[in-house]
Amino acid sequence: MQRNFNKPLVVKIEKIIEETPTVRTLVFSDEVFANVLPGQFAMVWIPGVNELPMSVMISLEKGKGALTVRKHGVASTSLYNFKVGDYIGMRGPYGNSFTIKQGKLLLVGGGTGLVPLMRLLTFLKKTDEVIVLIGAKTKEEVFFEKLANQLLEHNKHEIIVVTEDGTYGKSGLVTDEMENLLSEKKFDAVYTCGPEKMMHKVVQLAHAKKFHVQASLERMMKCGMGICGSCCADEVLVCRDGTVFDGDYLLSNKEFGYTHRNKAGILENY
Amino acid sequence: MQRNFNKPLVVKIEKIIEETPTVRTLVFSDEVFANVLPGQFAMVWIPGVNELPMSVMISLEKGKGALTVRKHGVASTSLYNFKVGDYIGMRGPYGNSFTIKQGKLLLVGGGTGLVPLMRLLTFLKKTDEVIVLIGAKTKEEVFFEKLANQLLEHNKHEIIVVTEDGTYGKSGLVTDEMENLLSEKKFDAVYTCGPEKMMHKVVQLAHAKKFHVQASLERMMKCGMGICGSCCADEVLVCRDGTVFDGDYLLSNKEFGYTHRNKAGILENY
Amino acid sequence: MKPDISTKVGQIELERPTMLASGILGISLEVFARLYKDGAGALVTKSLSKEPWDGYPNPTIVGVKSGYLNAVGLSNPGAPYFAKMIESNTTVPIIVSLVGSLEEDFVFMIKQFENVKILGYELNLSCPHVEKVGLDVGDDPDLVKKIVKSVKSHSKVPVIAKVGLGSSDYLETVSAACESGIDGITAINTIRAMGIDVETTRPLLSNKIGGLSGSAIKPIAVRCVYEISSKFDIPIIGCGGVSDWEDAVEFILAGASAVQIGSAIGEKWTGIFSEINNGISKYMEKKGISKINEMIGIAKKF
Amino acid sequence: MKPDISTKVGQIELERPTMLASGILGISLEVFARLYKDGAGALVTKSLSKEPWDGYPNPTIVGVKSGYLNAVGLSNPGAPYFAKMIESNTTVPIIVSLVGSLEEDFVFMIKQFENVKILGYELNLSCPHVEKVGLDVGDDPDLVKKIVKSVKSHSKVPVIAKVGLGSSDYLETVSAACESGIDGITAINTIRAMGIDVETTRPLLSNKIGGLSGSAIKPIAVRCVYEISSKFDIPIIGCGGVSDWEDAVEFILAGASAVQIGSAIGEKWTGIFSEINNGISKYMEKKGISKINEMIGIAKKF
Numbered sequence A, B: 001m002q003r004n005f006n007k008p009l010v011v012k013i014e015k016i017i018e019e020t021p022t023v024r025t026l027v028f029s030d031e032v033f034a035n036v037l038p039g040q041f042a043m044v045w046i047p048g049v050n051e052l053p054m055s056v057m058i059s060l061e062k063g064k065g066a067l068t069v070r071k072h073g074v075a076s077t078s079l080y081n082f083k084v085g086d087y088i089g090m091r092g093p094y095g096n097s098f099t100i101k102q103g104k105l106l107l108v109g110g111g112t113g114l115v116p117l118m119r120l121l122t123f124l125k126k127t128d129e130v131i132v133l134i135g136a137k138t139k140e141e142v143f144f145e146k147l148a149n150q151l152l153e154h155n156k157h158e159i160i161v162v163t164e165d166g167t168y169g170k171s172g173l174v175t176d177e178m179e180n181l182l183s184e185k186k187f188d189a190v191y192t193c194g195p196e197k198m199m200h201k202v203v204q205l206a207h208a209k210k211f212h213v214q215a216s217l218e219r220m221m222k223c224g225m226g227i228c229g230s231c232c233a234d235e236v237l238v239c240r241d242g243t244v245f246d247g248d249y250l251l252s253n254k255e256f257g258y259t260h261r262n263k264a265g266i267l268e269n270y
Numbered sequence C, D: 001m002k003p004d005i006s007t008k009v010g011q012i013e014l015e016r017p018t019m020l021a022s023g024i025l026g027i028s029l030e031v032f033a034r035l036y037k038d039g040a041g042a043l044v045t046k047s048l049s050k051e052p053w054d055g056y057p058n059p060t061i062v063g064v065k066s067g068y069l070n071a072v073g074l075s076n077p078g079a080p081y082f083a084k085m086i087e088s089n090t091t092v093p094i095i096v097s098l099v100g101s102l103e104e105d106f107v108f109m110i111k112q113f114e115n116v117k118i119l120g121y122e123l124n125l126s127c128p129h130v131e132k133v134g135l136d137v138g139d140d141p142d143l144v145k146k147i148v149k150s151v152k153s154h155s156k157v158p159v160i161a162k163v164g165l166g167s168s169d170y171l172e173t174v175s176a177a178c179e180s181g182i183d184g185i186t187a188i189n190t191i192r193a194m195g196i197d198v199e200t201t202r203p204l205l206s207n208k209i210g211g212l213s214g215s216a217i218k219p220i221a222v223r224c225v226y227e228i229s230s231k232f233d234i235p236i237i238g239c240g241g242v243s244d245w246e247d248a249v250e251f252i253l254a255g256a257s258a259v260q261i262g263s264a265i266g267e268k269w270t271g272i273f274s275e276i277n278n279g280i281s282k283y284m285e286k287k288g289i290s291k292i293n294e295m296i297g298i299a300k301k302f
């Protein structure tokens, strides 16, 4: 029988990786979710609690997919507290993906926005030269630095961590560091995922230099498949037209960087 | 989009061939019905009138299917009177098919029972030696003799017509002629389709000689796809388990040759 | 240990939880015997009336995108003929489906089966495409009460009512049947529906309106089983769109003690019963469930 | 000559017969403008209530074999907010869907849109999964009469009632609305249904019961359009499972003046409107039909 991608596939959590005191990666087995495109997400059913959109994380083991969840509100905290052997449901994968360019690449991520960027790294050519900028508030919130190094071991690469309080790596905003980089280097492509204000700045900076830039957006999502309308941002539906958009387009989108809609559909400022 | 074989495909009648004063062949275009297996049938929708099971007739033109209809009751007479340009609906194809053997083959048909046998001829190897026995009441009811000759022009073959009143070909019952043949000849396979009493005799004769024999049955049909039960004959559903059955099996079937069910499901004698 | 997939619908004991739905392949004892051998736990006959009915002219059944439309028109050989046909049966578990308009019709039919071995009756209060019977009865709770009471007082075997979605609240039909002593409820029958051919601009069925069955109606049927089992303390047989073991389990979790299979036989043929039985058995094994009744209705606890 | 696919639903004139169904992608003016450009003849908004509603927690929408189940819970930003949001609109043909329990609710909401350019209102009398509104209103013909009369006396634009299958006879809801001066009927909404996950044994939707949409319900919806158009002299908009031009034509032949498209957008995305419009146009050309109204309801003559 054909798999119905719009019905949750219930999987068992097989392994849990502690990334930071508030972030965990939950690993499960499934061929489809093991092999999604960078930028694709799932609607993750937390039985009895809620269902949340989540980027599909890579696993270093074959045939396995993962989720990297930061504990935040009720739903994500409940998922964060799931144990090995617990069941979650996965609908999807949904959404488009980053367009993979070759050459000198810059990736700028913050928090769980790093998830699609880690998968992007698995799609690169050995000849690509890669810089990954990781932004975090403070030292203990930094994660995926080691993983990024591992994924890029055969590439010429640099991982630059920037913490707002300077407790680790460089000090300041990740976008400040990006500005420094752009003053001396050229890139064939810039990819970003993280807080929207950050992405907005990244897109503006890259666009000013005429670099190809793409960002993966988040919006309130209910269906994930282009039916309910809750994820609209200006005239696009983020779940279906995105989540990845070209920077050029985004700068013409009235909402990008400024507003998003809440559960009732009311515009709120970022 | 995938074709739903259980919903009528409405086709236009493109050509009408007069076979006898009471039998016509209606030709239409459709790749699927042009290429069914010998023995397969369609549920033919006569809009506003009824829907009847009908063997799918061959056409000598590529990409075309046909129906050969004898005018009988209200429904078949209405179909018989259809004109070029009229629409009919075709559901299916349904049912299994004759198992095609090689060597010396005997085909015994009567009336529109010849339809699946004509298609069977198109599946033969050039090395097959074929005898076709065509039974009819009287001369003007004989049809497909020329067609059979044409289809077999590259085979060693013989077409023997038998009329009950002796107005054409041999005189008597087609099964009497078959008995004569069997007294001198051996066959690798015997195929029959026509009135059930005739088929019953054919199967008995061939079975007695231990020849491989198959018959294609008719029963009251409503769904044609194994749902409604109206076509049952003993424990088999003719539309789905058949319409073609092995002679060995048929001789163990309580109803074959004796009874069939009417529209209400009541057993009636042949 | 292999799980036990036998089940009970009230007093009716079934070796296996998958039954043949009424009207599907159900007109001869020989076919019933075959399907029983193929894994069906019980066989429900075509709905029988007092007298033989020819049903509507063809087309009576067509496929649509998500299932089937039918308006067979309850063709059947009549209860007296049918009773005679199955009187020799001693081994095949048969449930006789009855359809009619009046108390007397049902009482007459039950008389025919007095000396025939059957598991029980299913009253068709839900056929959506024949006037004065089926849903026309089911939509009238007072008539339902009268009929159920009569049938119960004349029948020596359990009596189930088959309900469907008509033009009134089907839960009132269930309520009326329960009050009157019914032994179980089958839910649901086909749902009034139609299709039109765009080429000829004609309705596809000769009766124009028929009933929708198959996968299309499964979520509606599961909802009904869940609602009935949440509101009434009555054994339920789930019916509508069961086509694999997961569907069957879904109905059981919603509150059904057994399921009936109809349209899906048209796709998977007679092997479907053992396919589903095996699937249920494997599921139970994996989940550590030893008997069907441990799973009945457990989705209601959430 | 190219056929003319413009149509009229009573006083509402549409350039094209395919509309966006309520609740589908319908929360922002920008998305409406896009879908209009993509071929929709009109856009029905999400059903709006007096105050903003968050709706139910997720899961609110899941796919099932034959369609979708949803219990979004009528999340919406509220009529006042929405009216402000679209007040600048002059070009996009919008129909505002309203939901509520009381006459006053509807009157209040209509006030909000007094100075906004809209084609008309659609009253949601048929949402199957939120208490006290939707079907709970539609199932009460007296309340329907009161609401329709009030709305009609306050509205300067045409008012359509959207009906569905609840626990009473939907034709009585239609009758009540017609008596009270309604300008058109949309049929149908989703049908109460549910799904249960067998692995966790839990209902799939947070609200447990939701509504079934998509191909599954099309034959039921076509039947309703056919029944309404056979019994009432009222313009009808067909809705339920339209996913290709043949579906759309089927609804029109059954008696609909236009169709709404919902779930199928999830499969085919926004190109579906022009795909269906083109399909209808080619069909008309082939059949020698020059205007939509020549086809409306012609299946009824058989």
Ligand SMILES: Cc1cc2nc3c(=O)[nH]c(=O)nc-3n(C[C@H](O)[C@H](O)[C@H](O)COP(=O)(O)OP(=O)(O)OC[C@H]3O[C@@H](n4cnc5c(N)ncnc54)[C@H](O)[C@@H]3O)c2cc1C
Binding pocket: A041, A050, A051, A052, A053, A054, A055, A056, A067, A068, A069, A070, A071, A072, A073, A074, A075, A076, A077, A112, A115, A217, A218, A219, A220, A221, A222, A243, D058
């Ligand atoms: C495409 C996409 C990918 C995401 N990937 C990840 C990921 O890999 N890891 C991760 O931890 N988080 C991810 N998120 C965010 C995640 O969906 C939740 O928003 C976050 O976990 C907080 O949820 P909560 O319910 O616990 O918080 P709450 O306190 O209930 O809500 C906090 C905020 O979270 C957002 N939110 C809540 N529900 C939703 C929803 N259904 N859709 C979108 N936003 C919502 C809203 O902005 C809300 O104000 C992703 C979001 C999107 C849209």
Ligand SMILES: Cc1cc2nc3c(=O)[nH]c(=O)nc-3n(C[C@H](O)[C@H](O)[C@H](O)COP(=O)(O)OP(=O)(O)OC[C@H]3O[C@@H](n4cnc5c(N)ncnc54)[C@H](O)[C@@H]3O)c2cc1C
Binding pocket: B041, B051, B052, B053, B054, B055, B056, B067, B068, B069, B070, B071, B072, B073, B074, B075, B076, B077, B112, B115, B217, B218, B219, B220, B221, B222, B243, C058
């Ligand atoms: C598999 C199969 C293939 C057939 N192939 C052909 C064919 O190629 N050409 C042809 O002319 N006829 C064929 N028939 C017979 C055809 O279906 C009709 O039975 C016949 O045309 C008479 O129909 P009527 O309604 O005009 O006659 P009526 O006078 O209404 O009925 C006469 C008899 O026809 C039979 N009959 C009527 N309706 C049906 C039905 N729905 N299913 C089965 N039998 C029915 C019954 O025995 C009935 O007593 C086939 C039948 C079957 C089952």
Ligand SMILES: Cc1cc2nc3c(=O)[nH]c(=O)nc-3n(C[C@H](O)[C@H](O)[C@H](O)COP(=O)(O)O)c2cc1C
Binding pocket: B227, B228, C021, C022, C023, C024, C046, C047, C061, C068, C070, C072, C074, C097, C124, C127, C162, C188, C189, C190, C213, C214, C215, C217, C239, C240, C241, C242, C260, C261, C262, C263, C264
């Ligand atoms: C061709 C056909 C004939 C039917 N005849 C009857 C009948 O006589 N009595 C009855 O109670 N239900 C009848 N039904 C309804 C089925 O028993 C069943 O309730 C319905 O088809 C839903 O189940 P399914 O989706 O598994 O087919 C019939 C259904 C079909 C498709």
Ligand SMILES: Cc1cc2nc3c(=O)[nH]c(=O)nc-3n(C[C@H](O)[C@H](O)[C@H](O)COP(=O)(O)O)c2cc1C
Binding pocket: A227, A228, D021, D022, D023, D024, D046, D047, D061, D068, D070, D072, D074, D097, D124, D127, D162, D188, D189, D190, D212, D213, D214, D215, D217, D239, D240, D241, D242, D260, D261, D262, D263, D264
């Ligand atoms: C996610 C979703 C939300 C819906 N919200 C509403 C709504 O707010 N108001 C309404 O009248 N109908 C609503 N509906 C019903 C649709 O408008 C439509 O009647 C139904 O989905 C059947 O059409 P379809 O099969 O084309 O989807 C909703 C349907 C879905 C799937």
Ligand code: FES
Binding pocket: A220, A221, A222, A223, A224, A225, A226, A227, A228, A229, A230, A231, A232, A237, A238, A239, A240, D025
């Ligand atoms: S989340 Fe529903 S349309 Fe995007």
Ligand code: FES
Binding pocket: B220, B221, B222, B223, B224, B225, B226, B227, B228, B229, B230, B231, B232, B237, B238, B239, B240, C025
């Ligand atoms: S014709 Fe219906 S089962 Fe054979």
